[in-house]
Amino acid sequence: MQALSVADGGALEDIVSLTPIGEPRQKITVATLRDKKLQHQPITCLTAYDYASARLVDEAAIDIILVGDSLAQTMLGYENTLSVTVDEMLHHTRAVRRGVKHAFLVADMPYGSFHVTVDETIRNAARFVKEGGAEAVKMEGGEKRADLIRRVIDAEIPVAGHIGLTPQSVNVLGGYKVQGKTLGAIEQLMHDAVALDRAGVACIYLEGIPREVAAMITAEVETPTIGIGAGPECDGQVLVFHDILNLTFGPPAKFVRRYAEAAALITDAVQAFRADVLSRQYPSDGESYHLPRETQQTLETVLERKQGVRR
């Protein structure tokens, strides 16, 4: 279906794409994200973990595609994000890279890959750029990671920060709990955000913090903030691909909005295929290959001769 735009005279309810037709889609860069913050244009971000989802997300004009370490759970079935490795993250980043043309591609550095020496951190980060095709790496942590992040940026690798409920710290935090609820915690979050801002990160992910705190941080820093469970005042919003499609096999977090029931859709399709095979409804003649007419005729002649010889 051809997308209809306001320029074509489409009524608002008819519009299926907000990208004006004929206008070439712009490649999103660190500078684009900064411009969007300055112009108060919301930034969109979704995770993607493979070629097909990356293509769909990119073609829907999402600004940032994040190969999140949440793939440990959504794609690999791990309990949490701690066990996913650099090689596993790279495998998925390469697949996503092949599906992305316009979005800014960020890859998560997994737990353990930047909790090492500065040199090893830079080596790991560079693998995401050289081998994975990422345009930035994401590192969890605020003030205490700021110097390290600065060194990675000095190595020409853009970095996305991530503070608040940082899942790689689940064992230290004692669970997936909303952060920044006390005055002391708010003060620390402000220090974290400002330290990342000064280090020159490309954007700051704010996860699982009160709306009021995210609003204060967003107003304070020049870096675009991308919220997840951080309220509407952030400069942008990110959600996990599997969450918006209900492909997670469990109840969603409070901030998740389901936009489709993909699990039910897939289950219906799989069950219908099974039923068709069991009842011999699949494949039909139209779904089968056929011999060319000439070969068919020759084959029939050969078979008839064989039968004649047997008689």
Ligand code: KIV
């Ligand atoms: O791994 C991930 O998907 C993330 C986002 C939720 C921010 O870090």
